[in-house]
Amino acid sequence: MYKSFVSKVCQLNLCQLNTRLLKTILLSVVFASLTACHVVDLDENGKPIIPMSAADAALFKNMTPEAITEKIWPSVKQDARDKAVELSTVVENAKLVSFVRFQGVVLKLDESKLKKSLIVESSGYQIALQVGSIIKGNSIRDAMSFLSFDQFKNQIQFARLSKALNKQSIRQITQPDASWVGETVDVLAAVTITSNKVTHAVPLEIKKEGL
Structure with missing residues (x-):
């Protein structure tokens, strides 16, 4: 028992x-x-943005600039949104290439040259946003945080990537017209700043207030 x-x-x-x-x-x-x-970021179409692996980056050497741009564009947009600084916070005499955000008033649409631009006044700057078929500078490429020259075959491929990025940016924005003059716009752009002057500004997002 x-x-x-x-x-x-x-x-x-x-x-x-x-x-x-x-x-x-x-x-x-x-x-x-x-x-x-972990939380996965979504692109503007609601699709998940998958971080680029080392293997993906190694493939760049054998891809065209256009193919690279198509592959990384959602990450470029997310990088711009995450890393953008407010233009009003840029200190005097700063020298940088960066993604920036700002709100400003459209002074004019300059179509007098092949290099069509929208002139916007904001935070004491007059910014010529390049919106035409000819885009100067490497602002988008050089503002990105996840690419480096070492990932590419040579300087020519790296330079052509910059042109492909610029073209992609202009293709996907709303093209401004004369009716935008005097309107307030919200802008996300890649810019180069030297000696208190904004140059080579390329918009990634541009929207009239109220839309």
Whole structure:
């Protein structure tokens, strides 16, 4: 009788121990799975932006600039949104290439040259946003945080990538017209700033206030 009682008690304790152990294991698995999760950024079409791997970057040497641009464009837009600084915070005499945000008033649409531009006044600057078929400078390429020259075959490929990025940016913005003059616009752009002057400004997003 005594042995039978002890055996039942031991079995009960063992069962309780196993139950507690099982709960501990399950909780550990759940916690590990939760900590392994992370929020994935979405592009403007709601599709997940997958970070570029080292293997992807190594493939650039054998891709055309246009193919590279198509592949990385969602990441370019997200990089611009994440890294953009407010133009009003840029210190005097700063020298930088950066993504910037600003709101300003359209002074004019300059179509007198092949290099069509929208002139916007903001934070004491007059910014000529390049919106035509000819875009100067490397502002988008050089403002990006996830590309470097080492990932490319040579200087020619790197230069052509800059042109492909510029063209892609202009293709996907709303093209301004004369009706924009006097309107307030919100802008996300890649710019080069030297000696208190904004140059080589390329818009990635441009929107009239209220739209």
